[in-house]
Amino acid sequence: MSKALTYLAKARPEAATSLLSFYKHSVQALDDKTRHLIQIVTKVTVGTERGLRQYAPKALKAGATREEILDAVLMAFPAAGLNKVLDAIDIMREMDLLPEVAQDPTTTDPSLHLCAVADLPLQRLHTLQRPTGDLLLYRTDANTVLAYNARCPHSKANLCKGTDHGTQVECRVHNWIFDLASGACLQPTNGKPLQTVATEVRDGQLFLQTAPT
Ligand code: FES
Structure with a gap:
């Protein structure tokens, strides 16, 4: 009552x-x-x-x-x-009293959406320039994409402007070389690895797992 x-x-x-x-x-x-x-x-x-x-x-x-x-x-x-x-x-x-409806994956949260996976070449460097931070993308197979912060772990140079060696990228400032399949620094061998960015694939679209800060 x-x-x-x-x-x-x-x-x-x-x-x-x-x-x-x-x-x-x-x-x-x-x-x-x-x-x-x-x-x-x-x-x-x-x-x-x-x-x-x-x-x-x-x-x-x-x-x-x-x-x-x-x-x-x-x-x-x-x-x-x-x-x-x-x-x-x-x-x-x-009040969560209505049926759920499928979300359009490209509009779930625009700040999280990166691109369509099909637009990425297989096992080749792909750079993505974004206002909230540039990324290096590397698609390892049909549905798996690795993403890295594009800032060089040595002195923050932008690796989007690095030399594209296909499966590797070379920083143009001090020539560190990174393996895109693992993020490891190949040259020098004791160099810091690329910083991984968490992503997920849904309905053929690539998303960040969390909003950029
Ligand atoms: S800033 Fe990239 S190797 Fe130094």
């Missing part, structure tokens, strides 16, 4: 008792799930966020699926109009 009804039950007990009795006894033929789904339709139509937050979880608890809850929201459209339906969808999504 809402706080307002609790207050009314004390302030106007006769009125509140009648009201609560109406709620309790007026609907007898509908099961809980149907009743709560209809409540969703009415709450969307009236535009009451509080009512929606109260009844939508009850519908789920009574056995309604997220698809049915979405249908209930949409059932309100002819009376509620588009704006109230969209507001309700925002609320329902925030």
Whole structure:
């Protein structure tokens, strides 16, 4: 029971008792799930966020699926109009009460998207210049891409401007040479390796695992 009804039950007990009795006894033929789904339709139509937050979880608890809850929201459209339906969808999504939809991998988070894997040559250096930090990419097979910070671990020169030896890249400043399949420094042999950047491939697209800082 809402706080307002609790207050009314004390302030106007006769009125509140009648009201609560109406709620309790007026609907007898509908099961809980149907009743709560209809409540969703009415709450969307009236535009009451509080009512929606109260009844939508009850519908789920009574056995309604997220698809049915979405249908209930949409059932309100002819009376509620588009704006109230969209507001309700925002609320329902925030409460995790609507079905998940597949994300477009290129729009999940634009700052994480790097490129399509198919655009990368196999076992060849590929440089990617980005405002948040240039990268060296090296595709080892159809679906595996290694990514490295393009800053040379010696003195931070940009290896995007290095000499491309295919499977190796050579820094033009002091001529350190790095193996792209492992990131190891080949020359000098005691040089620091390239810094690895964590990436993942989803639906043929390459993403950073975390947003650049
Ligand atoms: S800065 Fe690259 S080798 Fe020195």
